[in-house]
Amino acid sequence: MNMLYKISFIILSFVVIACSSVQPVTRCDGPDLKISSNFENARVNDCKIVDGKIKLSITPENEPINDSPWYAFKITSTTEKEVEVSISYQGGHQRYTPKASQNRINWQPLKYRVRNNVLHFKVAVSPTPTFIAGQELITNKDYDIWMKSLAKQPNVRHYTLGQSTQLRDIGALEVTGEGDEWIVVLGRQHPPEVTGALALFPFVNNLIADSQLSARFMQRFNILIVPDLNPDGVALGNWRHNANGVDLNRDWKAFKQVESRLVRDKLKAITQSGGKIVFAVDFHSTKKDIFYTMPSDYGLNPPLLVESWLAELRETVSPFVIREQPGHNSDKGIFKQFIADEYGVHGITYEMGDNTDRAVIKKLAVVASDSLMQKMLTTTPSEFKGKSLK
Numbered sequence: 001m002n003m004l005y006k007i008s009f010i011i012l013s014f015v016v017i018a019c020s021s022v023q024p025v026t027r028c029d030g031p032d033l034k035i036s037s038n039f040e041n042a043r044v045n046d047c048k049i050v051d052g053k054i055k056l057s058i059t060p061e062n063e064p065i066n067d068s069p070w071y072a073f074k075i076t077s078t079t080e081k082e083v084e085v086s087i088s089y090q091g092g093h094q095r096y097t098p099k100a101s102q103n104r105i106n107w108q109p110l111k112y113r114v115r116n117n118v119l120h121f122k123v124a125v126s127p128t129p130t131f132i133a134g135q136e137l138i139t140n141k142d143y144d145i146w147m148k149s150l151a152k153q154p155n156v157r158h159y160t161l162g163q164s165t166q167l168r169d170i171g172a173l174e175v176t177g178e179g180d181e182w183i184v185v186l187g188r189q190h191p192p193e194v195t196g197a198l199a200l201f202p203f204v205n206n207l208i209a210d211s212q213l214s215a216r217f218m219q220r221f222n223i224l225i226v227p228d229l230n231p232d233g234v235a236l237g238n239w240r241h242n243a244n245g246v247d248l249n250r251d252w253k254a255f256k257q258v259e260s261r262l263v264r265d266k267l268k269a270i271t272q273s274g275g276k277i278v279f280a281v282d283f284h285s286t287k288k289d290i291f292y293t294m295p296s297d298y299g300l301n302p303p304l305l306v307e308s309w310l311a312e313l314r315e316t317v318s319p320f321v322i323r324e325q326p327g328h329n330s331d332k333g334i335f336k337q338f339i340a341d342e343y344g345v346h347g348i349t350y351e352m353g354d355n356t357d358r359a360v361i362k363k364l365a366v367v368a369s370d371s372l373m374q375k376m377l378t379t380t381p382s383e384f385k386g387k388s389l390k
């Protein structure tokens with residue numbers, strides 16, 4: 001390439017990256033209303049104001065896709081009033097209860113109905129923007145602030161694992177113990193699965209809390225935490241996929257995506273320098289609270305670790321129901337399966353219900369984290385002897 005071509009290529013590449021890195025802002029203005037999606041995690045694909053009513057539609061990033069329509073936008077009105085909003089789902093069906101917030105901290109679920117695959121609700125609006133979203137907004141910036149706050153502890157390091165498809169930083173936290181055993185905590189492979197994130201924060205906070213149990217745990221175990229593996233999907237308000245339109249939790253076999261490769265390579269680096277992966281947990285959301293586990297007879301070590309951990313948890317949190325669904329499928333490319341097949345140890349998918357009470361999610365995460373630490377501490381390092389897979 002001559003110099004001119006090289007320069008044009010570089011400029012063009014920047015333009016392509018800049019254009020592809022954000023969801024186009026959808027906005028519409030009426031005489032007294034403004035609707036906009038000009039913020040991270042927003043999603044609206046079409047917008048109209050007809051006779052003072054707000055009519056929106058949303059579409060997925062690509063298809064086929066899991067049926068999880070995500071939406072987020074804000075409404076500003078010149079006067080205080082109530083407006084009618086409708087959201088037409090293209091390529092999906094109702095999943096998330098609409099919620100409103102002015103400060104993005106306190107969210108109010110709204111009464112709604114769905115007719116002919118269109119969501120209808122009313123919301124109070126004012127000159128202060130009202131955010132409307134399918135779940136609470138937890139953005140890439142929120143993860144960054146959280147990781148920085150935890151990294152004030154001397155044994156916790158915050159760093160960038162690498163860059164996503166659209167070159168966003170993927171942050172990680174590393175807690176250094178004295179031994180060679182590593183626990184892996186993963187989150188937000190699927191952007192709208194916010195209740196998974198609402199569980200991950202207290203789960204991790206409790207692992208590294210100022211308690212005797214955490215101190216004992218951190219003395220022995222190292223922890224790798226990658227809480228926001230799909231920052232592009234989060235920024236773009238995607239329904240499920242990364243910026244290439246791929247479900248990351250189906251890529252742990254093919255490793256075609258940079259996001260899953262970054263974690264795979266980090267784990268490889270840990271084991272190559274003498275570390276041992278002993279357990280992994282991956283946070284998600286679905287319709288109900290459920291733990292997807294690997295079967296006790298799959299040949300993982302120690303075989304009963306997860307079964308006995310969840311049995312203890314079940315007793316502690318009763319009457320809250322702990323559902324466990326063991327299963328395996330080596331071909332699907334799911335994270336927990338990769339952990340099992342590659343390292344011979346248990347991985348679980350920790351799923352919180354979309355509508356589970358937020359206080360219950362937090363309480364359960366703390367109890368789950370406590371009982372996991374206790375369970376892990378009762379094992380001896382030799383019990384995590386790795387693969388004895390059939």
Ligand SMILES: [Zn+2]
Binds near residue numbers: 193
């Ligand atoms: Zn998920």
